[in-house]
Each structure stands twice: as C-alpha cells, then as structure tokens.
Amino acid sequence: MTRExxxxxxxxxxxxxxPHFDTFRVSVPETANVLDAIEVVWAVHDRTLTFRHACHxxxxxxxxxxxxxxxxxxxxxxVSDYANGRLTIEPLRNFPVVSDLVVDVxxxxxxxxxxxxxxxxxxETSLDGKPVKLAEGMSxxxxxEDCVECGICISACPTMAASDRFFGPAALAGIFxxxxxxxxxxxxxxxxxxxxxxxxxxxxxxxxxxxxxxxQAVNPAEAIxxxxxxxxxxxxxxxxxx
Amino acid sequence: xPPHPLSRIRRAAQWGDVRSRGLxxxxxxxxxxxxxxxxxxxxxxxxxxxxxxxxxxxxxxFVQIARSPAFLVLDVILIAGWLIHGLNGLRVTLTGFxxxxxxxxxxxxxxxxxxxxxLAAMAVMVFSA
Amino acid sequence: xxxxNVFERRQSPSWGxxxxxxxxxxxxxxxxxxxIAxxxxxxxxxxxxxxxxxxxxxxxxxxxxxxxxVTVTAHALLGxxxxxxxxxxxxxxxxRISRALAVIGILTVGYGIWxxxxxxxxx
Numbered sequence: 001m002t003r004e005x006x007x008x009x010x011x012x013x014x015x016x017x018x019p020h021f022d023t024f025r026v027s028v029p030e031t032a033n034v035l036d037a038i039e040v041v042w043a044v045h046d047r048t049l050t051f052r053h054a055c056h057x058x059x060x061x062x063x064x065x066x067x068x069x070x071x072x073x074x075x076x077x078x079v080s081d082y083a084n085g086r087l088t089i090e091p092l093r094n095f096p097v098v099s100d101l102v103v104d105v106x107x108x109x110x111x112x113x114x115x116x117x118x119x120x121x122x123x124e125t126s127l128d129g130k131p132v133k134l135a136e137g138m139s140x141x142x143x144x145e146d147c148v149e150c151g152i153c154i155s156a157c158p159t160m161a162a163s164d165r166f167f168g169p170a171a172l173a174g175i176f177x178x179x180x181x182x183x184x185x186x187x188x189x190x191x192x193x194x195x196x197x198x199x200x201x202x203x204x205x206x207x208x209x210x211x212x213x214x215x216q217a218v219n220p221a222e223a224i225x226x227x228x229x230x231x232x233x234x235x236x237x238x239x240x241x242x
Numbered sequence: 243x244p245p246h247p248l249s250r251i252r253r254a255a256q257w258g259d260v261r262s263r264g265l266x267x268x269x270x271x272x273x274x275x276x277x278x279x280x281x282x283x284x285x286x287x288x289x290x291x292x293x294x295x296x297x298x299x300x301x302x303x304f305v306q307i308a309r310s311p312a313f314l315v316l317d318v319i320l321i322a323g324w325l326i327h328g329l330n331g332l333r334v335t336l337t338g339f340x341x342x343x344x345x346x347x348x349x350x351x352x353x354x355x356x357x358x359x360x361l362a363a364m365a366v367m368v369f370s371a
Numbered sequence: 372x373x374x375x376n377v378f379e380r381r382q383s384p385s386w387g388x389x390x391x392x393x394x395x396x397x398x399x400x401x402x403x404x405x406x407i408a409x410x411x412x413x414x415x416x417x418x419x420x421x422x423x424x425x426x427x428x429x430x431x432x433x434x435x436x437x438x439x440x441v442t443v444t445a446h447a448l449l450g451x452x453x454x455x456x457x458x459x460x461x462x463x464x465x466x467r468i469s470r471a472l473a474v475i476g477i478l479t480v481g482y483g484i485w486x487x488x489x490x491x492x493x494x
Contacts, residue, residue, distance in 0.1 A: 070262040162257075163459045208265070228340050229340030257457070274454065278454065291486060297493065298420035309416070339392070
C-alpha cells in the first residue's frame with residue numbers, strides 16, 4: 001500500500017534574497033515516516049535539497065524540523081499522522097538557516113557543552129570559527145540520558161524566539177541533570193549560579209512548549225522550575241549565613 | 243554567519259502565533275494579550291479620572307455615559323480580561339516557583355472554567371445594577 | 372547564534388520576576404477590594420461625584436487606593452518590560468528601558484496622588 005503526499009518544502013541557499021517553498025508530489029509506503037518522504041524528494045526529484053539525517057531512530061537528534069508548523073523528529077513521525085497528505089516542511093525556528101532545512105546549531109552545542117555534561121557528538125564547527133571558553137574546573141559528568149540534543153525545544157521556546165542569548169531549555173535541563181549527577185558540593189553550587197545568570201532560568205516565560213514538543217520526554221520546563229526552586233532555597237540559606 | 247530568516251520584530255512577535263502550539267503556549271499568549279490590553283485600560287482609566295478634578299459637573303456627565311449599555315459591554319470585556327489574566331497569573335506564579343509542575347495543564351483548564359463561571363455571574367450583576 | 376559570554380553573571384536578574392509575582396498576588400486582593408468598593412457596593416454600579424467624595428473621606432480608604440495604584444502600576448510596567456525584553460536587546464538598552472519605565476511609574480503614581488489630593492481638598 002502506498003500513500004500519495006504533497007510536500008511543500010522550505011528552500012533557501014546562501015545568497016538568495018529570500019526563502020521560498022517548492023512543492024513535490026511523492027509516493028511512499030503506507031508505513032513510511034516523514035523523513036523517508038523527504039529522502040524520496042532528494043533521491044528522485046531534487047538533489048540540491050539539503051537536510052540532516054543520521055540514525056533514523058530518534059537517538060541522534062539530527063533530523064529535527066517543523067512539520068505543519070509543529071516541531072518533530074521526522075524519522076519517527078509516520079506520514080499516516082497527516083490524513084490529508086499535505087505536509088509543509090520547514091527548518092527549526094530560532095536558529096540561523098544554513099541551507100534549506102539545515103540550521104546552524106553550533107551555538108546550541110556550545111551551550112550544551114558549557115553545562116558540563118559530556119555529549120557524544122562533538123560541537124559542530126562554529127561558522128565564525130570562534131571556540132567557546134569553558135569555566136575553570138568544570139568537570140565532565142555523565143551523558144544526559146534522555147536528551148538527544150535535537151534542538152526541538154529551542155525551536156518551540158517563545159523566549160528563544162526573541163533572545164539569542166537565552167541559555168535555552170536543553171542547556172538548562174542539562175544543568176539540572178548535571179547537578180543531580182555530581183555529589184561535589186562546590187560544583188553543585190557553581191552550576192546553580194550558572195543557571196542564575198542574566199540569561200538563565202529567570203528569562204523563561206513558562207510557556208511549557210519545550211516539554212510539550214520534546215520527542216524524548218525530557219521535560220525541560222520542569223527542570224527549569226526546579227532550578228528556580230533550588231535557587232530560592234539557596235538564597236534563603238545564604239541570607240541566614242549557611 | 244548565516245542570516246536569521248526573520249527580522250527581529252517578527253521574532254519578538256512569534257508568541258502571537260498559536261497555530262499548532264500546545265496549551266501552555268495558548269495560556270502564555272492569552273496572558274500577554276490580556277496584560278497589554280489591561281495596561282492600555284489602566285492609562286485610559288487614569289486619564290478619565292482627571293474629570294473628577296473638574297468637580298460634579300464634569301464627572302457626573304461621564305457617569306451618565308458609563309451607565310449606557312454599550313459601556314457596560316466594555317465593562318464585561320474588561321472583567322473577562324482581568325479574570326483570565328489574574329487566574330492564569332496565579333498558575334504562572336505557582337509553577338514559576340516550582341509548585342504544581344505536574345498539574346499545570348489541569349490547573350489552566352480548571353482556572354479558565356472558574357473564569358467563565360465568574361464572568362457569567364459578574365456580567366449578570368453588571369447588567370442588573 | 373553566537374555563544375557571547377555564556378558565563379556573564381551580574382546581580383541577579385530575577386528581581387523583575389519576583390516583583391511581578393508579588394504585585395500580582397497583591398492585586399488579587401487589592402483589585403477585588405477596588406471592584407467591590409466601586410462597582411458592587413456603589414449605587415448604580417459606579418460612584419457619582421458625591422459618592423466619590425464620601426468614599427475618600429476615610430483616610431484608610433485613601434491609603435488602600437494609593438497602595439492599589441502603586442501595585443497595579445508596578446505590575447503593569449513590569450509586564451511591559453517583559454514584553455520589550457523579548458526584542459533581543461543589548462544589556463545597555465535593557466537597563467535604559469528599566470530606568471525609563473521606573474520614571475513612568477513614578478510619574479503615574481505621582482499623578483494619582485495629586486488627583487486624590489485635589490479631590491479631597493475640594494470636598
């Protein structure tokens with residue numbers, strides 16, 4: 001059994017005055033996922049289409065895009081979810097676009113690295129070539145098990161939409177996780193104060209979109225609010241000289 | 243550095259588009275819209291109050307207008323505005339302090355139901371005064 | 372998206388949020404009192420000049436209304452600040468906006484106190 005789909009895909013190449021959409025009709029198996037449809041477009045119709053894909057089973061986070069305005073991992077999103085067969089595919093919000101569906105995630109990875117958790121992907125080469133300076137003595141902790149660093153929460157976040165400097169749900173959830181992972185008190189405190197920064201937990205507008213959109217149930221919103229609670233307790237204790 | 247596809251203004255206004263967004267985002271946008279509306283109302287209200295400085299003749303003339311049905315409709319819209327903003331604001335305050343995190347969606351639905359009931363009751367009171 | 376200085380830490384940026392929350396909670400009570408006093412107790416749903424005069428005769432009432440004005444102005448302008456801060460502004464611009472809004476707040480409360488004073492003097 002096959003499905004006929006109409007894909008409207010966001011196109012942008014360096015040097016273009018403005019982005020535009022290209023429409024493609026593809027035929028895929030009934031059980032296909034959205035990423036399969038995108039690959040058919042590339043394989044059969046337009047070899048200039050640029051998109052990211054790697055593991056195809058939601059453990060690498062590479063393929064994240066927006067389908068009909070909603071953030072998804074297309075590798076695990078069935079085409080049968082879209083009854084009328086019309087899909088609009090756009091890149092993630094709140095990241096600069098490199099080419100078509102590929103966005104510049106270097107800043108995102110620099111933040112993830114800064115929270116001190118080891119990630120199994122190394123940070124992508126920053127397009128402006130600048131490395132990030134890590135704080136002195138920042139230890140490395142275990143990998144943040146659930147988060148696949150896909151960037152979907154960044155795309156969904158209303159604060160991220162407006163401010164490039166907001167630390168972001170994923171990195172803040174990473175700090176929360178890092179604090180759980182360590183029993184070293186100074187590190188715990190240092191991480192908490194990192195979250196207290198100018199663009200840390202207090203910029204969150206409680207939109208809950210990050211937790212809603214996350215394909216891995218990381219629940220970054222809960223992590224951010226828990227950090228706030230920890231910060232209040234921390235300040236209270238400092239007030240009484242503990 | 244590749245360009246951002248949207249201008250800064252459009253990025254800042256992204257919260258206004260709730261298509262395909264979850265309940266939390268709808269609550270957030272509602273709070274912003276009602277909040278901004280209430281700021282406008284606040285300053286209008288303060289300006290109108292200056293009529294009091296003109297004594298009974300100027301203020302009581304305004305009171306006549308304020309009792310007209312059209313005005314009462316505006317009053318009900320205003321009440322809806324601060325009921326939604328206030329009740330949802332309670333939820334934002336609680337969750338923002340890390341309380342009730344698991345039940346934030348339920349909280350929103352319940353509080354908006356309370357808002358609807360309260361609005362209906364107050365609308366009746368407004369029109370029967 | 373540059374990382375800028377991800378470790379840039381200054382005095383806690385949370386003061387805006389805390390005051391927003393506290394004034395909000397305060398308003399739950401103060402707004403309820405204001406609404407009851409002016410629209411549900413008042414004859415015909417709104418006080419005429421005589422009604423206002425009688426109302427402001429009580430100094431405790433005057434104090435509560437001024438407290439209400441301060442709280443609602445603070446909450447409103449903090450809200451405007453939050454919306455403006457979503458425009459990805461520089462730290463300097465953000466500080467200027469905070470200061471400008473503080474000035475607007477003081478002027479607003481000043482106007483309210485002046486108006487109340489004028490009315491109580493005339494009655």
